[in-house]
Amino acid sequence: MLTDVSQFLIRLGADFHRRGWVLGTSGNFSVVTSREPLRLQITASSMDKGRLQDEHFLEVDENGKKIGGTVGKPSAETLLHIAVVRATGAGSVLHTHSVWSTVLSDVYAGDGGFEIGGYEMLKGLEGVTTHEHREWIPILDNNQDMAQLAVQASALLRSRPQTHGILIRQHGLYTWGKDLEEAARHVEILEFLFESVGRRRMMEPINEKVRG
Amino acid sequence: MLTDVSQFLIRLGADFHRRGWVLGTSGNFSVVTSREPLRLQITASSMDKGRLQDEHFLEVDENGKKIGGTVGKPSAETLLHIAVVRATGAGSVLHTHSVWSTVLSDVYAGDGGFEIGGYEMLKGLEGVTTHEHREWIPILDNNQDMAQLAVQASALLRSRPQTHGILIRQHGLYTWGKDLEEAARHVEILEFLFESVGRRRMMEPINEKVRG
Amino acid sequence: MLTDVSQFLIRLGADFHRRGWVLGTSGNFSVVTSREPLRLQITASSMDKGRLQDEHFLEVDENGKKIGGTVGKPSAETLLHIAVVRATGAGSVLHTHSVWSTVLSDVYAGDGGFEIGGYEMLKGLEGVTTHEHREWIPILDNNQDMAQLAVQASALLRSRPQTHGILIRQHGLYTWGKDLEEAARHVEILEFLFESVGRRRMMEPINEKVRG
Amino acid sequence: MLTDVSQFLIRLGADFHRRGWVLGTSGNFSVVTSREPLRLQITASSMDKGRLQDEHFLEVDENGKKIGGTVGKPSAETLLHIAVVRATGAGSVLHTHSVWSTVLSDVYAGDGGFEIGGYEMLKGLEGVTTHEHREWIPILDNNQDMAQLAVQASALLRSRPQTHGILIRQHGLYTWGKDLEEAARHVEILEFLFESVGRRRMMEPINEKVRG
Numbered sequence: 001m002l003t004d005v006s007q008f009l010i011r012l013g014a015d016f017h018r019r020g021w022v023l024g025t026s027g028n029f030s031v032v033t034s035r036e037p038l039r040l041q042i043t044a045s046s047m048d049k050g051r052l053q054d055e056h057f058l059e060v061d062e063n064g065k066k067i068g069g070t071v072g073k074p075s076a077e078t079l080l081h082i083a084v085v086r087a088t089g090a091g092s093v094l095h096t097h098s099v100w101s102t103v104l105s106d107v108y109a110g111d112g113g114f115e116i117g118g119y120e121m122l123k124g125l126e127g128v129t130t131h132e133h134r135e136w137i138p139i140l141d142n143n144q145d146m147a148q149l150a151v152q153a154s155a156l157l158r159s160r161p162q163t164h165g166i167l168i169r170q171h172g173l174y175t176w177g178k179d180l181e182e183a184a185r186h187v188e189i190l191e192f193l194f195e196s197v198g199r200r201r202m203m204e205p206i207n208e209k210v211r212g
Numbered sequence: 213m214l215t216d217v218s219q220f221l222i223r224l225g226a227d228f229h230r231r232g233w234v235l236g237t238s239g240n241f242s243v244v245t246s247r248e249p250l251r252l253q254i255t256a257s258s259m260d261k262g263r264l265q266d267e268h269f270l271e272v273d274e275n276g277k278k279i280g281g282t283v284g285k286p287s288a289e290t291l292l293h294i295a296v297v298r299a300t301g302a303g304s305v306l307h308t309h310s311v312w313s314t315v316l317s318d319v320y321a322g323d324g325g326f327e328i329g330g331y332e333m334l335k336g337l338e339g340v341t342t343h344e345h346r347e348w349i350p351i352l353d354n355n356q357d358m359a360q361l362a363v364q365a366s367a368l369l370r371s372r373p374q375t376h377g378i379l380i381r382q383h384g385l386y387t388w389g390k391d392l393e394e395a396a397r398h399v400e401i402l403e404f405l406f407e408s409v410g411r412r413r414m415m416e417p418i419n420e421k422v423r424g
Numbered sequence: 425m426l427t428d429v430s431q432f433l434i435r436l437g438a439d440f441h442r443r444g445w446v447l448g449t450s451g452n453f454s455v456v457t458s459r460e461p462l463r464l465q466i467t468a469s470s471m472d473k474g475r476l477q478d479e480h481f482l483e484v485d486e487n488g489k490k491i492g493g494t495v496g497k498p499s500a501e502t503l504l505h506i507a508v509v510r511a512t513g514a515g516s517v518l519h520t521h522s523v524w525s526t527v528l529s530d531v532y533a534g535d536g537g538f539e540i541g542g543y544e545m546l547k548g549l550e551g552v553t554t555h556e557h558r559e560w561i562p563i564l565d566n567n568q569d570m571a572q573l574a575v576q577a578s579a580l581l582r583s584r585p586q587t588h589g590i591l592i593r594q595h596g597l598y599t600w601g602k603d604l605e606e607a608a609r610h611v612e613i614l615e616f617l618f619e620s621v622g623r624r625r626m627m628e629p630i631n632e633k634v635r636g
Numbered sequence: 637m638l639t640d641v642s643q644f645l646i647r648l649g650a651d652f653h654r655r656g657w658v659l660g661t662s663g664n665f666s667v668v669t670s671r672e673p674l675r676l677q678i679t680a681s682s683m684d685k686g687r688l689q690d691e692h693f694l695e696v697d698e699n700g701k702k703i704g705g706t707v708g709k710p711s712a713e714t715l716l717h718i719a720v721v722r723a724t725g726a727g728s729v730l731h732t733h734s735v736w737s738t739v740l741s742d743v744y745a746g747d748g749g750f751e752i753g754g755y756e757m758l759k760g761l762e763g764v765t766t767h768e769h770r771e772w773i774p775i776l777d778n779n780q781d782m783a784q785l786a787v788q789a790s791a792l793l794r795s796r797p798q799t800h801g802i803l804i805r806q807h808g809l810y811t812w813g814k815d816l817e818e819a820a821r822h823v824e825i826l827e828f829l830f831e832s833v834g835r836r837r838m839m840e841p842i843n844e845k846v847r848g
Contacts, residue, residue: 020655020828023757023824023827023828024757024760024822024824024825024828025760026757026760026828048821097756097757099828099831099835100835102755102757103835103836103839106754106836107836107839118318118354118381118382119382119383120238120309120354120380120382120383121235121236121238121309124236124237124238129356131354131356131382131383132356142767144766168756169754170754170756170767171755171756171767172756185236185237186236188235189235189236192232192235192236192309192311195311196311196314196315198835198839199311199315199410200315200318200319201839202414202838202839203315203319203410203413203414231444330530330566330593330594331526331594332450332521332592332594332595332596333447333448333450333526336448336449336450341568342568343566343568343594343595344568397449397472398448400448401447401448403447404444404447404448404521404523407523408523408526408527411523411527411622412527414626415527415531415625415626443656542742542805542806543738543807544662544733544778544806544807544808545659545660545662545733545738548660548661548662553780555778555806556780609660609661609684612659612660613659616656616659616660616662616733616735620735620738623735623736623739623834624739624742624743626838627739627743627834627837
């Protein structure tokens with residue numbers, strides 16, 4: 001019998017897969033099930049997010065070690081989920097790989113991130129109350145050493161506690177929320193903003209670009 | 213038991229969400245249920261438009277005050293729906309946030325709007341009978357003071373009564389119709405035209421752009 | 425009870441609407457039901473192609489006059505369907521409005537059309553056996569006088585009998601086939617080619633474009 | 637009664653058709669059913685991949701001759717499937733026609749291929765363990781002589797055994813896997829990478845392009 005959380009994640013995976021945000025078994029989703037001790041329900045490594053089933057979810061402890069679930073093993077990126085939960089107090093972390101997030105994470109890598117300002121949709125991010133908000137999207141270099149990447153993400157989030165999402169270069173988005181619903185909303189909001197920023201940049205008058 | 217209007221809005225919300233026009237709880241939909249006194253059925257604030265349910269609709273009076281419905285409260289943008297209904301006599305108002313409307317609302321903000329001319333699809337706008345029609349799409353600056361924005365929209369619509377839709381800068385589209393079906397058609401027509409205008413602009417010969 | 429043709433058209437309308445090729449009641453579909461005398465089953469004017477029902481189809485005679493069906497009236501564009509059927513012997517004519525066909529019909533209007541060559545997908549057009557085929561896509565100026573446009577289309581098709589589709593400027597595509605299945609395939613093939621040509625053009629090295 | 641393989645292929649065809657990767661009866665899918673002697677289950681020529689049915693699959697021998705199945709005949713491209721199976725030991729070969737693969741296969745044709753490096757999604761390709769991997773995507777000229785193209789593909793795959801996919805110019809993608817699931821994942825991964833590479837290229841600063 002499926003829990004509400006599992007049903008939500010299965011539906012979310014199908015929708016994100018259709019949109020092209022978790023193609024080819026990419027991405028992973030987690031929800032905090034206990035704070036003390038820390039426990040997460042997280043998608044097992046290498047599952048097709050478009051066709052998740054109840055047995056594709058694992059339970060992991062505060063070190064990312066599997067302590068429940070039947071099929072598969074935790075992804076190495078579980079450490080990044082735990083780092084985000086610890087640094088932000090989030091109740092859910094979602095990691096996706098979209099084309100626009102991947103492209104922008106590369107275009108702006110040299111600047112260490114980019115700013116999104118002036119969009120009404122920013123108000124979909126928790127705690128943002130005006131379109132005049134300026135959201136900095138930090139970009140971390142990609143790294144196959146997930147423990148190292150987790151340390152970098154933790155340091156980043158402690159120095160910039162207002163952050164709502166992190167891009168990893170040519171890799172994808174990490175975002176989160178107090179619960180699964182908020183985290184899912186943050187994915188939609190950030191993906192909308194990334195596509196808007198990307199298309200807006202392509203519409204700039206060419207003469208400005210040539211001079212720029 | 214769902215009314216026909218609620219069924220239509222639920223289906224419309226799911227379709228618009230799939231197309232990326234109301235991501236992350238953005239957008240709101242209203243239908244006039246009474247003229248004297250003025251009453252609107254409107255989506256409650258912060259609902260996921262992709263999964264509307266009957267209890268997500270409220271009834272509001274001519275001041276945007278909730279007078280019926282069980283869950284949630286009216287969005288601040290209810291005032292803009294009422295302003296549009298009063299100025300145009302519309303029976304339904306739809307507000308959406310698409311990437312193309314957002315991008316164009318920013319690209320052409322300095323001109324206060326842009327003209328769409330020569331497209332057969334313009335004939336999908338009520339009262340337009342030839343592709344030679346030239347539709348002016350006005351752009352209002354975004355503003356968190358919805359009462360002020362409603363006054364601006366009213367003034368604009370009274371001075372340009374032929375308007376079929378308004379863009380709010382980096383925010384989205386307001387369009388309307390004599391009934392819900394016509395308003396829904398206007399969303400599809402305007403979104404088609406925005407994407408066509410945007411892509412057409414990107415196809416302009418570069419040498420013209422460099423010289424321009 | 426639905427005929428197979430009606431079932432196919434209802435499914436096709438829903439698919440094309442989802443893809444954004446017949447938004448806002450645009451487009452119309454016809455199938456020849458008799459040659460002598462000429463009779464067509466055609467979608468009634470102003471129907472939402474995403475939600476066609478059996479009563480949205482009319483029967484028209486060789487002059488485009490309604491001789492069967494319950495709801496609505498024939499579109500003025502019925503004359504263009506009849507002109508195509510007479511000039512080509514087609515068993516089905518499909519008219520769609522996509523963003524890419526609209527944009528290309530404008531970009532290349534000054535040349536009276538454009539050539540598509542070298543694509544394997546060209547082999548999906550009836551009678552084409554190699555990717556080395558060069559398909560000329562003629563563009564007619566848009567015109568609200570459908571009788572005049574029908575005469576122009578007839579003349580064009582008699583002078584270029586190998587044509588598989590015609591664009592009307594800033595309006596959309598007419599294509600056809602010996603039966604409904606072939607006409608539907610031609611829509612998919614031509615839409616694929618239009619998007620490929622459009623995106624390819626945008627990828628051209630800028631320096632070539634500046635020099636060009 | 638459908639086998640699991642047929643069910644998977646029917647679902648895959650519907651999904652790929654929806655994404656625009658097998659429009660207009662393009663594409664074909666195969667699965668090895670026996671190694672000694674070599675036997676493949678393969679889609680019959682000219683079937684709509686969006687609506688595959690059990691009778692649309694054929695069995696062919698090591699020469700591409702039909703030895704089982706009721707409807708239709710093998711596509712000429714069956715020879716290419718067999719060449720890939722022989723050269724790589726694959727258990728499944730998938731051939732698709734997307735807009736992005738078509739456009740890139742033309743843009744980079746003069747270089748004989750292009751390199752994709754630095755993307756996390758590369759790890760979705762079998763045997764790739766780091767984003768620092770550099771995948772060379774070879775491009776073969778298109779050719780209506782499939783026997784000749786099969787010889788070229790075989791030679792290419794023997795000289796570059798690490799290859800995960802081949803583009804045929806202005807035609808489409810061939811990719812494969814040890815089984816159908818892996819081959820399907822490779823399609824999603826490569827299509828994601830093609831779109832990312834294409835959009836990234838379009839975002840390059842114009843001044844670099846003008847100087848380039």
